[in-house]
Amino acid sequence: MRYGRGPEVLSDISLSLPRGSFHFVTGSSGAGKSSLLKLIYLAARPSSGGVRLFGQDVTSMPASDLPHIRRRIGVVFQDLLLLDHLSAFDNTALPLRIAGHKASEYRNDVAELLAWVGLGGRMQALPPTLAGGEKQRLAIARAVVNRPEILLADEPTGNVDHDMSMRIYRLFVELNRLGTTVIIATHDQDLVARSGRPVLHLDKGRLKPVAPKAPAA
Amino acid sequence: MSESFDPARWRPAPFLPQDDARDPALLFVVAVLCFLACLAALGALAGDRAAHGWSGQLLGEATVIVRPRGGETPDAAAARAAEALAAVPGVSEARALEREKAYDLIRPWLGDVSDLEDLPVPRLVSVSLDAKAPATAAQLDKALKGQGLDAVVDDHTRWIKDIRRAADVVRATAAVVFLLVAAAAGAVVAFATRAGLAARRDVVEVLHLTGAEDGQIAGLFELRFARIAAVAGGIGALGAAGLGALLRLIGGGQGVTPALPVAWLDLLVVLPCPLLAALVAAVAARLTARRLIKGL
Ligand SMILES: Nc1ncnc2c1ncn2[C@@H]1O[C@H](COP(=O)(O)OP(=O)(O)OP(=O)(O)O)[C@@H](O)[C@H]1O
Ligand SMILES: [Mg+2]
Numbered sequence: 001m002r003y004g005r006g007p008e009v010l011s012d013i014s015l016s017l018p019r020g021s022f023h024f025v026t027g028s029s030g031a032g033k034s035s036l037l038k039l040i041y042l043a044a045r046p047s048s049g050g051v052r053l054f055g056q057d058v059t060s061m062p063a064s065d066l067p068h069i070r071r072r073i074g075v076v077f078q079d080l081l082l083l084d085h086l087s088a089f090d091n092t093a094l095p096l097r098i099a100g101h102k103a104s105e106y107r108n109d110v111a112e113l114l115a116w117v118g119l120g121g122r123m124q125a126l127p128p129t130l131a132g133g134e135k136q137r138l139a140i141a142r143a144v145v146n147r148p149e150i151l152l153a154d155e156p157t158g159n160v161d162h163d164m165s166m167r168i169y170r171l172f173v174e175l176n177r178l179g180t181t182v183i184i185a186t187h188d189q190d191l192v193a194r195s196g197r198p199v200l201h202l203d204k205g206r207l208k209p210v211a212p213k214a215p216a217a
Numbered sequence: 218m219s220e221s222f223d224p225a226r227w228r229p230a231p232f233l234p235q236d237d238a239r240d241p242a243l244l245f246v247v248a249v250l251c252f253l254a255c256l257a258a259l260g261a262l263a264g265d266r267a268a269h270g271w272s273g274q275l276l277g278e279a280t281v282i283v284r285p286r287g288g289e290t291p292d293a294a295a296a297r298a299a300e301a302l303a304a305v306p307g308v309s310e311a312r313a314l315e316r317e318k319a320y321d322l323i324r325p326w327l328g329d330v331s332d333l334e335d336l337p338v339p340r341l342v343s344v345s346l347d348a349k350a351p352a353t354a355a356q357l358d359k360a361l362k363g364q365g366l367d368a369v370v371d372d373h374t375r376w377i378k379d380i381r382r383a384a385d386v387v388r389a390t391a392a393v394v395f396l397l398v399a400a401a402a403g404a405v406v407a408f409a410t411r412a413g414l415a416a417r418r419d420v421v422e423v424l425h426l427t428g429a430e431d432g433q434i435a436g437l438f439e440l441r442f443a444r445i446a447a448v449a450g451g452i453g454a455l456g457a458a459g460l461g462a463l464l465r466l467i468g469g470g471q472g473v474t475p476a477l478p479v480a481w482l483d484l485l486v487v488l489p490c491p492l493l494a495a496l497v498a499a500v501a502a503r504l505t506a507r508r509l510i511k512g513l
């Protein structure tokens with residue numbers, strides 16, 4: 001893929017991830033990790049080739065069908081994309097509202113989830129008043145609140161300490177255990193190594209195999 | 218920091234920040250446009266009424282110019298003409314105007330000629346026509362010819378045509394002004410939507426990536442601008458109606474002048490303004506937002 005008329009930032013990527021798998025995406029800064037995730041969460045289209053999600057070719061799909069695909073995907077954006085004028089609670093509830101659920105159906109779940117990520121006391125706080133790590137946890141809460149079938153997380157542990165990082169990792173593992181396909185882009189080699197999960201390593205926009213585990217290609 | 222937040226009492230907050238919705242500049246511009254549109258509508262109504270009044274007056278009367286012939290004095294000829302005309306069906310009254318009236322009419326062209334007794338000044342006969350079934354010019358003409366009178370009938374057709382044309386022009390002008398103003402309001406809202414979308418790119422992007430349909434996102438802007446326009450429409454309409462009422466009060470029963478007779482009922486024409494403004498704004502915002510979102 002490429003941005004506008006820029007150079008190709010991802011080339012010759014060919015991969016297929018089974019449902020329910022758990023992968024890390026690694027690579028140095030600028031290698032194209034975020035770009036790869038954007039292709040999957042449908043924020044970008046490949047300049048050539050195609051993307052299949054849930055057994056459907058989403059590249060040739062009419063744009064009006066994409067929202068329903070997007071609702072099945074949870075994303076922790078690298079720059080979080082929290083809405084500053086909405087409370088932590090409202091930010092978290094956003095995907096549920098968009099999907100058309102009633103407030104009465106989900107407000108307790110939202111409160112529970114926020115408590116679980118350690119924001120139980122900050123549910124009415126606006127994102128600008130939250131600490132970096134708190135924002136990150138809020139973004140994670142929003143990404144998982146709708147029990148997505150695919151969870152994409154772009155540097156979800158960039159701003160948190162080791163303990164919180166492990167806690168977040170365990171949340172992802174829990175979701176994965178419940179059937180969610182998880183893909184995490186990270187620089188956190190420590191986390192990758194501890195997890196023992198398969199790694200997709202990007203180098204200048206190309207997929208490189210890593211020892212000892214080969215990427216599920 | 219502790220808080221006593223009860224999720225059961227939580228109400229979803231609007232996706233778009235609320236303070237954006239009180240955009241005073243946009244409110245002002247749309248209110249002014251609505252004010253102008255309402256004035257155009259009021260002007261059209263008043264112009265129409267004035268035209269009706271004038272042509273009604275003119276339709277109800279005709280003027281006959283009688284030229285004395287042979288040895289007959291002008292007064293005698295005029296009297297004979299009046300008598301003949303009064304007998305025509307559809308004429309309610311025919312009255313020979315005194316000599317002075319005739320002199321008054323030609324004085325602007327000939328100066329004071331009242332002392333030239335022997336000048337064959339034509340006499341006028343003023344004819345009032347039956348409002349229900351007015352006599353035609355041809356009928357009047359025939360009656361005069363039958364009496365061997367040399368007379369010209371003027372049933373004011375030419376003036377009525379002119380007035381009708383003037384009324385049409387007033388109406389057309391008002392319609393054009395109205396359409397222009399509506400288009401300008403739409404353009405302003407489209408512009409504001411573009412600005413609003415750019416200012417709230419974050420919201421649009423998050424909603425879009427979270428699976429909101431284009432229509433859902435466009436709907437937020439549509440609703441917001443429809444609301445602003447409705448309020449602005451109300452303000453503009455009130456202003457125009459207020460001005461109309463003022464004209465009516467100053468001008469008494471006739472309106473400011475007989476040329477612009479505003480009736481109390483005319484003021485109701487501003488009523489649909491808020492609704493129309495909201496509609497125009499909603500359509501403009503929807504189209505603009507949809508086009509911009511499609512480009513995401
Ligand atoms: N919106 C954009 N427009 C143009 N070029 C972009 C854009 N986003 C990324 N790029 C370019 O694409 C390449 C890959 O960027 P990408 O964000 O995918 O890297 P990354 O692996 O996520 O890096 P990091 O670890 O710093 O987040 C880089 O060369 C970057 O400059
Ligand atoms: Mg990145």
